[in-house]
Amino acid sequence: MRTHFCGLIDERLIGQTVTLCGWADVARDLGGLCFIDLRDHEGIVQVVAEPADVEGNDRVIATASDVGYEDCLRVTGQVRRRESVNNKIPTGQVEVVATAIEVLNKAEPLPFHAHENPGEDIRLKYRYLDLRTADMQRKMRTRTKLVRALRRWLDERDFQDIETPILTKATPEGARDFLVPARMHPGEFYALPQSPQLFKQILMVAGFDRYYQIARCFRDEALRADRQLEFTQLDMEFAWVQESDVQDTAEAMIRDAFREVMDVDLAQPFPRMTWAEAMRRFGSDKPDLRIAMEFTDIAELVKDCEFKVFTDWANDAKGRVVALCVPGGATLSRKQIDEVAAHAAKYGAKGLAWMKVTDPTLGREGVNSPIAKFLDDATLTAILQATAASAGDLLLFGAGAWNTASDFMGAVRLKVGKDLGLVREGWAPLWVTDFPMFEWDEDAQRHVALHHPFTAPAVDDVESLRANAHTAVSRGYDMVLNGNEIGGGSIRIHRPAMQAAVFELLGIDADEQLAKFGFLLDALKYGAPPHGGIAFGIDRIAALMAGTESIRDVIAFPKTTGAQCMMTGAPSPIADEQLAEIHIAVRPKK
Amino acid sequence: MRTHFCGLIDERLIGQTVTLCGWADVARDLGGLCFIDLRDHEGIVQVVAEPADVEGNDRVIATASDVGYEDCLRVTGQVRRRESVNNKIPTGQVEVVATAIEVLNKAEPLPFHAHENPGEDIRLKYRYLDLRTADMQRKMRTRTKLVRALRRWLDERDFQDIETPILTKATPEGARDFLVPARMHPGEFYALPQSPQLFKQILMVAGFDRYYQIARCFRDEALRADRQLEFTQLDMEFAWVQESDVQDTAEAMIRDAFREVMDVDLAQPFPRMTWAEAMRRFGSDKPDLRIAMEFTDIAELVKDCEFKVFTDWANDAKGRVVALCVPGGATLSRKQIDEVAAHAAKYGAKGLAWMKVTDPTLGREGVNSPIAKFLDDATLTAILQATAASAGDLLLFGAGAWNTASDFMGAVRLKVGKDLGLVREGWAPLWVTDFPMFEWDEDAQRHVALHHPFTAPAVDDVESLRANAHTAVSRGYDMVLNGNEIGGGSIRIHRPAMQAAVFELLGIDADEQLAKFGFLLDALKYGAPPHGGIAFGIDRIAALMAGTESIRDVIAFPKTTGAQCMMTGAPSPIADEQLAEIHIAVRPKK
Secondary structure, three states: OOOOOHHHOOHHHOOOEEEEEEEEEEEEEOOOOEEEEEEEOOEEEEEEEOOOOOOOHHHHHHHHHOOOOOOEEEEEEEEEEOOOOOOOOOOOOEEEEEEEEEEEEOOOOOOOOHHHOOOHHHHHHOHHHHHOOHHHHHHHHHHHHHHHHHHHHHHHOOOEEOOOOOOEOOOOOHHHOOEEEOOOOOOEEEEOOOOOHHHHHHHHHOOOOEEEEEEEEEOOOOOOOOOOOEEEEEEEEEEOOOHHHHHHHHHHHHHHHHHHHHOOOOOOOOOEEEHHHHHHHHOOOOOOOOEOOOEEEOHHHHOOOOOHHHHHHHOOOOEEEEEEEEOOHHHOOHHHHHHHHHHHHHOOOOOOEEEEEOOHHHHHHHEEOOOHHHOOHHHHHHHHHHHOOOOOOEEEEEEEEHHHHHHHHHHHHHHHHHHOOOEOOOOOEEEEEOOEOEEEEOOOOEEEEOOOOOEOEOOOOHHHHHHOHHHOEEOEEEEEEOOEEEEEEEEEOOOHHHHHHHHHHOOOOHHHHHHHHHHHHHHHHOOOOOEEEEEEEHHHHHHHHHOOOOHHHHOOOOOOOOOOOOOOOOOEEOOHHHHHHOOEEEOOOO | OOOOOHHHOOHHHOOOEEEEEEEEEEEEEOOOOEEEEEEEOOEEEEEEEOOOOOOOHHHHHHHHHOOOOOOEEEEEEEEEEOOOOOOOOOOOOEEEEEEEEEEEEOOOOOOOOHHHOOOHHHHHHOHHHHHOOHHHHHHHHHHHHHHHHHHHHHHHOOOEEOOOOOOEOOOOOHHHOOEEEOOOOOOEEEEOOOOOHHHHHHHHHOOOOEEEEEEEEEOOOOOOOOOOOEEEEEEEEEEOOOHHHHHHHHHHHHHHHHHHHHOOOOOOOOOEEEHHHHHHHHOOOOOOOOEOOOEEEOHHHHOOOOOHHHHHHHOOOOEEEEEEEEOOHHHOOHHHHHHHHHHHHHOOOOOOEEEEEOOHHHHHHHEEOOOHHHOOHHHHHHHHHHHOOOOOOEEEEEEEEHHHHHHHHHHHHHHHHHHOOOEOOOOOEEEEEOOEOEEEEOOOOEEEEOOOOOEOEOOOOHHHHHHOHHHOEEOEEEEEEOOEEEEEEEEEOOOHHHHHHHHHHOOOOHHHHHHHHHHHHHHHHOOOOOEEEEEEEHHHHHHHHHOOOOHHHHOOOOOOOOOOOOOOOOOEEOOHHHHHHOOEEEOOOO
């Protein structure tokens, strides 16, 4: 239907006749002379319809003068040099003098125009109009490029792309499963997978050496700000490997993707950090290393001071007292500091002490702080020295249970870093390793898995794991980028005895093990090789690359935080007769 | 963990020390001398543990003598030339003399061995053991290669890979929708997509020029022999195109995939045939052109004969009388012909007349047929001439309503072709075009769409479509390969008025249109370009390439015809409390 793309018309085509298809981006009728900006996915070119002695041109002008926003046109004409050059667009040196204009589809007046910023719900309802904008085209194109780069890299290394089922068995974390009634099995249900975890492990047992899949995953939970019911993972698994095999490969792949899509070279190798170190220095298991600030532990310095909050936690084996030195932070007003404290409170802080430093060499005279009066001169000086505070800095102090203090001070670090512009440009990847195997759930009085119950412990024998479950370290690892966990994986358990022991430590008894994971335990019995893998969040990586905060910008048809598709109206009610066929009924409202 | 792959050890490595990982395929203990066939995804190599003066070898032999089927091993040893060469395997010139053997995972006695042919249910229950066989590895590898070739081709041409939702809105053919209760919206449901049809059309409206996706599709229907609840489509859509653009591209892509995966050159260009011609010559809309036999219409010849079944249908404007000449078919016994007739009956035949030809030049004396007595000499001779029957051939006759006679004689042609070995080797692709727009549903007394309701009619104006709906031809097309419809597509309707008219002809009233397709009709209003596309059945194409009848052989974790996963036990019952959270209950059994 066309000979060229609008956005690619240039001076080399001057004098040639071209046929173009596209949308009327703008149309201007200047009294017998019409200009149309014709747009396709490559860009925009100016079309002009002008009076001439050529037969039929009256019809061309008549058609052109009637063109409205977003009409679909086919235009034939000759390329010529433009009198008034437009340097803002690549085609700005030329224009197309129309000899024929065909209206392929007339557009009704649009419900909104892009520049009106109509709000996200309207943008999502008319998603096709939103996606037509150059900005959304660019973002979606970034995602395509990312996936293409990853696949190419993996295909070249002979990873086998294998599809795993979407209609699967319900899992133990079943509360988050989407359920699908089975027509042929009344009262039974399939579940949509939260990830292909077990299938990819089974594939390793099945003799596939290296597997990948760009896999759709599902999680039915109240949607937090930037989650989706369905999301996309690059899922990978390797047989006969240890940590370094998986990590080195994954790191090289991500580095290649950034080079390909962003023309950026990531650090080589990525920095590495244990979970314990990350929590200690940054109060986060996914520290944003673009922010230079680190924690200073001051429990030793304040354990005998007169500020009770400090001394209580400093003398508690499970407590932590942390100082964070914010460069230039002394400019923050009392109100701004209160805002930071309120943010910390969301993460469990009972309060946030502060100290503005005007001159660290002057000791007490050089600081302004409500808690200074509780600190003797030696302590105050020791704190200033330990934090290496300079004139104009702000010290923020957190005290609490170790995990709580780490968490809220980690949140403070991020907020202050962003608010004060302390986040450097660029990309800061790292590996976080040596996660705890279990967390202790006080309410349930049992262990829960920090990664998932298939992650291998660092110790190889069941007895030592049982003896030291509280402090056991796992063979899990996360890839972190700019404060986002973009990938997570582990070496898996490949022996049935160890898998059963871990299930047991997690409070899953033998019957439950059999009912829910019998097939996995079976598979491990019949020659399961050592294996491990990793999974990457494609939506998040694409959003980071596209420079957007929202993963909805890199998903063609996302759902709202209310779990709805504004465009199609899903979900929707279903007739009871149809539900009867799948053996279910809607419960009456209470 | 390893330096080389088992299957790639060869003479170039003689003298070198290698470390291998793999499964013990076979282990033989010959009294102080042990042979282990070690297998990985690349193949098998012989490992030998032998007595020597080297320290520690006792331990190696002790370990080796204890190795059982499918144990996971890591072996280090030196490659040497083998005394008794095994030409059956690529590594058969060499063996690895073990200096260390580590049992990474011990395998319990297997539930079955591959050569025992344990039946498909057991194979599916222990799918990981089944997939480990060389044959299944090859089949799955074929699928990987196919998908890789298709993607590479499409990426090179800048088709954009875009994901569409799995949690979507229920469609009008809703009876086949899988439904998913929405936790946040009591009484409402998502549906799994039968295909991304509407989303890909919306993507064209959204300005994506060329789209593809390897998309999971779902159809909740009683499973016929070789269907799956979920299946995989290569889904493509193009903006600003007409039929030839889509067809030429798709054909080139498939030709490239066959060259890449199978090293085969498909016909260039593919033969083309209208639907009417395909039905007339082969009684099928997906004719297997590897079978040379074609129909001969003989209504004109028999309309005055004395065989009532023939004359009734020969004189009915809606009837058809067909002869099929089966080369060499006269060897079929009466019993075999009865079997063919029984097969025809399944497709609606009331009977199947036959005529064995011993010498066509002898007329009545040269044939053997129960119906010969109803045919006069001239008619009999005319039939022999029209069908070009030779000595030894069998003529089969079908009469009935046009569609019915075509269908059952098409089925007869396939069966006889296969039974008599009349299917030539190789690949027979073709395009079938010009499908009817509608079929008339006698029961419902209304039109139903032959492709789907978004397929454009050949006529461009609403009035002519309405006036000639019964005979209207669509802009749909199918790609057929060896009697399988491997791809189907069409140019779509891009104007709202035409789409509304087609909905109306299909008996979908304005309210229903709005409720179910409001968003599509809206999208068509705001600048929808002419567009079209096609979708290919990946499972089927992979099965054809892998040389298997069953698509289950190219799906890692297929479901049975009973819609179950034998390995995981899906579907399964769910606790009522969990169902309460998603606002549904199981209906009590009647």
